[in-house]
Amino acid sequence: MSIERELFITEVALRDGSHAVAHQYTTEQVTQVAKALGEAGVPYIEVSHGDGLGGSSLQYGLSRTNEMELIEAAVSVCGSSNIAVLVLPGIGTIKDLKEAAKLGAKMARIGTHVTEADVAAQHIQTAKELGLETVGFLMMSHMASVHKLVEQAKLLESYGADTVYMFDSAGALLPHEVKERIHALRQSLSVNIGFHAHNNLSLALANTLAAIEEGATRIDGSIRCLGAGAGNTQTEVLVAVLDRMGISTGIDLYKIMDTAEEIIAPILQAPQEITRDSLVLGYAGVYSSFLLHAQRAAKKFGIDSRDILIELGRQKVVGGQEDMIVDVAAELAKNKAIYSV
Amino acid sequence: MSIERELFITEVALRDGSHAVAHQYTTEQVTQVAKALGEAGVPYIEVSHGDGLGGSSLQYGLSRTNEMELIEAAVSVCGSSNIAVLVLPGIGTIKDLKEAAKLGAKMARIGTHVTEADVAAQHIQTAKELGLETVGFLMMSHMASVHKLVEQAKLLESYGADTVYMFDSAGALLPHEVKERIHALRQSLSVNIGFHAHNNLSLALANTLAAIEEGATRIDGSIRCLGAGAGNTQTEVLVAVLDRMGISTGIDLYKIMDTAEEIIAPILQAPQEITRDSLVLGYAGVYSSFLLHAQRAAKKFGIDSRDILIELGRQKVVGGQEDMIVDVAAELAKNKAIYSV
Numbered sequence: 001m002s003i004e005r006e007l008f009i010t011e012v013a014l015r016d017g018s019h020a021v022a023h024q025y026t027t028e029q030v031t032q033v034a035k036a037l038g039e040a041g042v043p044y045i046e047v048s049h050g051d052g053l054g055g056s057s058l059q060y061g062l063s064r065t066n067e068m069e070l071i072e073a074a075v076s077v078c079g080s081s082n083i084a085v086l087v088l089p090g091i092g093t094i095k096d097l098k099e100a101a102k103l104g105a106k107m108a109r110i111g112t113h114v115t116e117a118d119v120a121a122q123h124i125q126t127a128k129e130l131g132l133e134t135v136g137f138l139m140m141s142h143m144a145s146v147h148k149l150v151e152q153a154k155l156l157e158s159y160g161a162d163t164v165y166m167f168d169s170a171g172a173l174l175p176h177e178v179k180e181r182i183h184a185l186r187q188s189l190s191v192n193i194g195f196h197a198h199n200n201l202s203l204a205l206a207n208t209l210a211a212i213e214e215g216a217t218r219i220d221g222s223i224r225c226l227g228a229g230a231g232n233t234q235t236e237v238l239v240a241v242l243d244r245m246g247i248s249t250g251i252d253l254y255k256i257m258d259t260a261e262e263i264i265a266p267i268l269q270a271p272q273e274i275t276r277d278s279l280v281l282g283y284a285g286v287y288s289s290f291l292l293h294a295q296r297a298a299k300k301f302g303i304d305s306r307d308i309l310i311e312l313g314r315q316k317v318v319g320g321q322e323d324m325i326v327d328v329a330a331e332l333a334k335n336k337a338i339y340s341v
Numbered sequence: 342m343s344i345e346r347e348l349f350i351t352e353v354a355l356r357d358g359s360h361a362v363a364h365q366y367t368t369e370q371v372t373q374v375a376k377a378l379g380e381a382g383v384p385y386i387e388v389s390h391g392d393g394l395g396g397s398s399l400q401y402g403l404s405r406t407n408e409m410e411l412i413e414a415a416v417s418v419c420g421s422s423n424i425a426v427l428v429l430p431g432i433g434t435i436k437d438l439k440e441a442a443k444l445g446a447k448m449a450r451i452g453t454h455v456t457e458a459d460v461a462a463q464h465i466q467t468a469k470e471l472g473l474e475t476v477g478f479l480m481m482s483h484m485a486s487v488h489k490l491v492e493q494a495k496l497l498e499s500y501g502a503d504t505v506y507m508f509d510s511a512g513a514l515l516p517h518e519v520k521e522r523i524h525a526l527r528q529s530l531s532v533n534i535g536f537h538a539h540n541n542l543s544l545a546l547a548n549t550l551a552a553i554e555e556g557a558t559r560i561d562g563s564i565r566c567l568g569a570g571a572g573n574t575q576t577e578v579l580v581a582v583l584d585r586m587g588i589s590t591g592i593d594l595y596k597i598m599d600t601a602e603e604i605i606a607p608i609l610q611a612p613q614e615i616t617r618d619s620l621v622l623g624y625a626g627v628y629s630s631f632l633l634h635a636q637r638a639a640k641k642f643g644i645d646s647r648d649i650l651i652e653l654g655r656q657k658v659v660g661g662q663e664d665m666i667v668d669v670a671a672e673l674a675k676n677k678a679i680y681s682v
Contacts, residue, residue, distance in 0.1 A: 206547030
């Protein structure tokens with residue numbers, strides 16, 4: 001398989017950005033955004049609950065609108081763009097995937113924690129059988145060694161993924177760390193390499209440039225930076241910078257700027273910025289879902305929630321291990337008491 | 342003179358950030374911010390009108406509070422931090438500088454357009470005579486060749502500046518361009534090298550890291566990103582990232598985060614984000630003061646203001662040449678008419 005040299009951007013404001021609007025997108029909003037993105041020439045537009053198909057729940061946040069309705073609306077107006085859907089095995093099911101494909105989704109993006117690629121096998125195979133272009137991705141990639149990351153990426157490739165993405169889910173990586181990881185992936189895989197950044201350390205765009213320099217050809221962006229934490233790589237800014245560098249994305253710069261300014265910005269209740277909370281998440285390298293738990297535990301034990309988050313990052317605690325948050329808080333409070341004596 | 346190896350941050354939220362609040366800071370706000378910054382261990386805190394001492398005017402925006410009152414307030418609460426003032430010769434006078442020194446300012450930062458260092462000679466000499474630590478800086482540095490930049494920087498050094506800063510005033514530089522420029526300055530000068538970034542292309546932090554890698558030891562930051570255009574390098578994020586890299590700034594991470602979140606954020610009427618306007622300024626590489634003029638001219642001639650700004654950047658039009666904006670607009674409108682026939 002020949003490695004592609006062009007660059008393809010996937011716009012994630014209607015999926016990762018769903019976190020930033022508490023999953024309250026309306027069909028009208030999605031229609032308006034998807035139409036404008038299509039007209040701007042964005043090749044892929046992801047539409048799903050922030051946590052992927054099936055994410056609407058008390059645990060992950062209830063969607064205002066059934067995501068299948070949003071996908072159908074986006075498909076109907078996106079012109080020559082392709083609608084992508086996100087699936088996290090354990091949350092999204094094969095049934096969800098088939099339904100989305102039936103509604104006209106053309107790409108499936110199937111992700112797991114960086115050390116658990118094997119749970120994606122069945123979903124990737126089904127997506128391929130459905131005739132979908134298929135992305136496998138690894139989340140919280142800063143938590144794994146380069147060796148482990150490559151090993152897991154190769155699993156995704158072996159299941160049939162056309163593209164393997166590295167997600168910097170906590171926005172915790174520095175540019176030289178992205179370079180090292182993408183370089184290793186490029187050396188070891190024959191499929192397309194992709195990169196998804198978060199801006200918690202104000203490095204999303206720089207990390208994206210580092211990934212492109214090392215051979216990533218599939219890049220996620222989000223207009224007006226809309227996404228979980230401090231948001232993603234800001235698409236319209238990325239298009240402008242790549243244009244300055246002579247790298248074509250096929251996206252119309254003025255149209256993508258206008259979409260961000262005139263369509264997305266008015267939807268937002270609060271602009272995306274790097275707050276204390278999002279900075280701590282990036283600095284500690286932990287899941288954003290830990291934040292509220294850590295703040296509650298901090299209150300209970302009379303300590304700083306940042307100390308808890310940093311310790312959780314140090315111990316590489318992952319999603320699903322939320323019980324450990326109270327244990328860590330109790331331990332920190334005990335140590336604090338000892339040192340205060 | 343030995344080249345310093347430590348890193349010293351100058352916080353500019355009370356000067357460059359003044360643009361973001363339309364120069365409406367109150368004495369109470371400045372007191373609160375300067376006290377918190379002092380307690381966080383920030384070595385230098387700049388306090389002046391956004392366009393420097395004497396900037397309060399119809400042309401540059403009227404300050405709500407006399408800046409000398411703000412400087413005096415900041416000096417009285419900043420503890421072991423040093424208050425810096427900004428002077429743009431032509432706007433700020435020797436008299437202003439002497440008054441600020443008398444009130445307790447310890448550092449003068451004297452800047453010119455990147456090709457006009459010679460107008461700073463008298464101000465730098467006076468600042469030195471007043472016993473102030475003295476910075477000379479070159480604005481809009483992306484407009485000059487590396488050769489020209491070095492030539493002008495050497496002039497500032499020859500006038501007696503302790504430190505020479507490169508300002509990326511339009512946020513137009515890419516990391517490799519910053520590296521090349523700072524490297525050349527480090528090779529050619531014996532004084533400290535500083536760097537001041539803007540975030541219009543979402544690269545302020547990455548550009549700052551590039552400058553540090555090449556030997557810059559004086560860095561400007563702004564809590565909550567507060568500054569002209571899309572703002573500056575976000576101080577609390579920079580401190581976190583440098584901490585991750587093992588580079589000490591002497592600033593307490595939690596305290597600077599808290600100052601940004603609890604003191605600065607509530608002052609803002611609108612958070613600092615990369616809007617269409619600020620992105621266009623960075624992409625075109627032009628002064629922010631051109632924006633309104635270009636938008637008016639665009640309306641008059643029925644063209645897109647972005648085309649005007651990009652053409653102004655291409656022609657390297659500088660501040661003071663605002664008359665050219667209408668000429669450029671007229672020329673673009675004429676060409677558009679010809680091509681439309």
